[in-house]
Amino acid sequence: MNNAKFRTMVESGEPVWDVVDVTIEFLYNGVTSDLFEKLDLSKINTDRLSPIYVHDYGIADIAWSYNIGYNTEAFKEGEHPKSWADVFDLEKFPGTRTLRDRVAPMMEIALMADGVGMNEVYDVLATDDGVERAFAKLDTIKDSTVFWETNSQSQQLFTDGEVSCGVILNGRAFDAAQKGGPVAIEWNQNIQSVDYLVIPRGSKNIEVAHGLIDEMTLAENQAKLANMIAYSPTNPDAFAMIDAEIAPWLSTSPENAEKGMLINAAFWEERLATLAEKWEAWKLS
Amino acid sequence: MARPVRRGGYGWLIAPAVGVLLVFFAYPVFWLLLRSATDPHWGMQNFVTVFERPVYLRVLWNTVAISGMTTLFCLLIGYPLAYTMANSSERVRRLLVFVVLIPFWTSLLVRTFAWMVLLQKQGLINEVLVGIGLLERPVALIYNRLGVLVGMVQILLPFMVFPLYAVLIRIDGSFTAAAATLGATPVRNFVRVYLPLSLPGVLTGSTLVFIISLGYFITPALLGGAGDLMIAQMIERQIAHFGNWGLAGALAVLLLVLTVLLLAAMHRLVGVRTVWER
Secondary structure: OOHHHHHHHHHOOOOOOOOEEEEHHHHHHHHHOOOEOOOOHHHOOHHHOOHHHEOOOOEEEEEEEEEEEEEOOOOOOOOOOOOHHHHOOOOOOOOOEEEEOOOOOHHHHHHHHOOOOOOOHHHHHOOHHHHHHHHHHHHHHHOOEEEEOOHHHHHHHHHOOOOOEEEEEHHHHHHHHHOOOOEEEEEEEEEEEEEEEEOEOOOOOHHHHHHHHHHHOOHHHHHHHHHHHOOEEOOHHHHHHOOHHHHHHOOOOHHHHOOOEEOOHHHHHHHHHHHHHHHHHHHHO | OOOOOOOOOOHHHHHHHHHHHHHHHHHHHHHHHHHHHHOOOOOOHHHHHHHHOHHHHHHHHHHHHHHHHHHHHHHHHHHHHHHHHHOOOHHHHHHHHHHHHHHHHOOHHHHHHHHHHHHOOOOHHHHHHHHOOOOOOOOOOOOOHHHHHHHHHHHHHHHHHHHHHHHHOOOOHHHHHHHHHOOOOHHHHHHHHHHHHHHHHHHHHHHHHHHHHHOOOHHHHHHOOHHHOOHHHHHHHHHHOOOOHHHHHHHHHHHHHHHHHHHHHHHHHOOHHHHHOO
16 A cells, blocks of 8 residues: 555545555544545444554554564574664674665664664654764665565565565564564564554445444454464454464564554654655665 | 559558557656646746755766666677677577567566576575685675666667667678778777768667666666666655655656657767668
């Protein structure tokens, strides 16, 4: 899903989709730009969801995280990069890096690598100096970094041994490892995010769309998804139906969640446009 | 004897092709170009942005530099190849034509992915070089400028070789023979006689390769690194990531103007017809 395509689709007045999974940053953004239908919460059983996952315009369906990923042939477990600072340390942990080719949340990661604590990341990033600092830190590994555009690319880079460590989504690392790839993740300093199901404004099937969203929050359906790609359910009853070996891969498992931080969707809603342009300029500089 | 074909009167035969082009090519292109001056409002603001922010000029420079290098390497590889094709036995010529044409029959995407498989750290080339001890550790052949050039040169080589070949095959051997009898050394003979005669081919091939390179998208996107962004990718990014149709339109105008200028220049210098017809 890409945001501009979504916007164009809604502006055309003929959305081809009726239910769309969007990231939390886009949920905030789209509400401001009036891209979604307001949900009729009486048509969706929200009681089975934690209140933090219910929004006037979207219902959260999965929770997931950006993690430190590493190639298990390059680093043994225990001797692998355990912090973003390690990922930025080319001497201690040699090899090519990979980062997501988007400004979010690479800024957060760079600041953490530069020693900023998880709780202060957004305070620092709100200042011009903080942004400079993040880019300066990114400069230190730029020449050794391959940037991924899509999640499948990130998976491929790790599986092929093209990179030794970097950024990967927990579910993608799980999928790569399932398929025999030499990939593992570290949970320290993970960045948590949530996807929401929304109905594009102008949808012709609003009634059915509500039904689908309701269906997608059923415990058994969410458990099926989690068993496939290790993205966490938003319906707590689903946990009981998830395979035991998946649990360590879930971003919402308590021991994983407490090692990480939540992405600040409000921050990105405000700053995405300006910082994204800076990101493009930085990459070319 | 069959009746001679009547000249003219068959213009309507191209109507379907023209119709398809108008609806599916001219209209959308015109629409995007229009947005460069109307989105978000009337004015030149998008063009001002393109020329004011270093990032867009950098992308433009990248595009010209990568296209120029691709053209140069295509010429260096393509000239000897076309020369051999034009001056060898029928069997060798057919074999070479076949070899040069193979890339034409394979999908661009497949070839680009094939290069990824070959060039990556644990790819064939690195494994062999490390295996025979030439390299201590794999080197980066991909996700950088080198990867882009390797991919683009291989894919665009036929566009250099065939126009060149079309010109070289028609060079009258008696010219060089005459120069040789008059005492020209092989080098002098080539530089003073053969090369000038082949120039229309060189110019046509180079212009073709350069122009096609300017709008290249998939190969630099898959084989390039962070610094190798070309203008076509930037246009896609403006639309897909930022929904900025106006700026995308302005960049498209720039690409179009550059292409048309080059084509016009080539037409003035050689004339497309001198290469393909005679």
